[in-house]
Amino acid sequence: MHELSIAMSIVDIASRKADEASAEKVTLVELDIGIMSGIEFISLEFALSVAVKDSILEGTRFKINRIEPLCECSSCNHLYTPGQDFGACPECGKQEIEFIRGKELQIKSLLIDQKE
Amino acid sequence: MCDTCGCGQEGNPVRISRPGETDLHQDHSHNHDHDNNNSHTHDSVHSHDHSHDHPHQKMIRIEEDILGKNNLLASRNSGFFEAKDIVALNLMSSPGSGKTTLLERTIEAVKESRKLAVIEGDQQTMNDAERIHRTGVPVVQINTGNGCHLDAEMIHRAVKKLDPPQESILFIENVGNLVCPSLFELGEKSRIVIISVTEGDDKPLKYPTMFQQAQVCIINKIDLLPYVDFNMEKARENALAVNPKLELFELSAKTGEGMDHWIQWILTREP
Numbered sequence: 001m002h003e004l005s006i007a008m009s010i011v012d013i014a015s016r017k018a019d020e021a022s023a024e025k026v027t028l029v030e031l032d033i034g035i036m037s038g039i040e041f042i043s044l045e046f047a048l049s050v051a052v053k054d055s056i057l058e059g060t061r062f063k064i065n066r067i068e069p070l071c072e073c074s075s076c077n078h079l080y081t082p083g084q085d086f087g088a089c090p091e092c093g094k095q096e097i098e099f100i101r102g103k104e105l106q107i108k109s110l111l112i113d114q115k116e
Numbered sequence: 117m118c119d120t121c122g123c124g125q126e127g128n129p130v131r132i133s134r135p136g137e138t139d140l141h142q143d144h145s146h147n148h149d150h151d152n153n154n155s156h157t158h159d160s161v162h163s164h165d166h167s168h169d170h171p172h173q174k175m176i177r178i179e180e181d182i183l184g185k186n187n188l189l190a191s192r193n194s195g196f197f198e199a200k201d202i203v204a205l206n207l208m209s210s211p212g213s214g215k216t217t218l219l220e221r222t223i224e225a226v227k228e229s230r231k232l233a234v235i236e237g238d239q240q241t242m243n244d245a246e247r248i249h250r251t252g253v254p255v256v257q258i259n260t261g262n263g264c265h266l267d268a269e270m271i272h273r274a275v276k277k278l279d280p281p282q283e284s285i286l287f288i289e290n291v292g293n294l295v296c297p298s299l300f301e302l303g304e305k306s307r308i309v310i311i312s313v314t315e316g317d318d319k320p321l322k323y324p325t326m327f328q329q330a331q332v333c334i335i336n337k338i339d340l341l342p343y344v345d346f347n348m349e350k351a352r353e354n355a356l357a358v359n360p361k362l363e364l365f366e367l368s369a370k371t372g373e374g375m376d377h378w379i380q381w382i383l384t385r386e387p
Contacts, residue, residue, distance in 0.1 A: 005263075012185070013178070018176075036324065084321065097357070097360060105299075106180065109177050112175075113174075
């Protein structure tokens, strides 16, 4: 259940940024989470619902962008989506996989209501 | 990251202790600083004769790494290790793969030639620290409570208490879990993932994140190969498919078979 630590970090960072921007309310938090980041999405959603309690994010909507994995063959630079078996490069057959997308764990943006 | 690690319940915080210690809370206070307590006062009172129920919405771009705080602390640990020429190795596996036995055998084999120190991580009990303590090597135990992984803050505190010697090898035995520890950098030089032949040769495909983050993979308990359905060739293939740069060792910590390669690897580690 490391998703709870992740959720608490999200709430920490977003609350700090909201505070810095004199937010009265945070309407939306947008996250980029890679499919290969090691996060279980359902657990993260649940953990977020717990972690927002008593923070400025209570009632905030979370938009989670699931980033599909993309890898590059280090041998021939071919870009491809890895299968479940992390099979060899479909272009040159070499097994030199390098992830260039799909491991994101990022808070992208906040939508806030600013104090007058 | 709060050092109750998110997973810890209140009243059951992370404990760091040496074998034989009874007062488990003596080395730290429980003041977690959450620097965003939005308690500010507004003392400028002004009156309006019209209402303001149309606040302006604003989009703030953040693009901040969620694990940034942990990674920053990990870099601090890493800097400390570098300055003291300490090689920190993070050992990760599922429970029961033989991490502690491997560590005991490794310590026995290298303790005459290298200075060593150990940080043990488990949810509960001092059992592993006591096993290591019997080898004569300095050890502290981190009990994470309900936490499923070690994080950089815990290591920072444990290192303060352990005070590992200059030029030592510091083994960090993470909480037994093939998922969560893979996300949390500790400031280590290398990550070592251990699987055993009783676990199935498709472990790397099932838990790719762990194998992708590691530099070394140890396949333990090879003495049991005749009794289990484990295809070593397949396991190697799967591990290298997920991470082609993985360095693989096949060994039995129990019988000592294959240990020499691993010991050689340890002895050639430089900070």
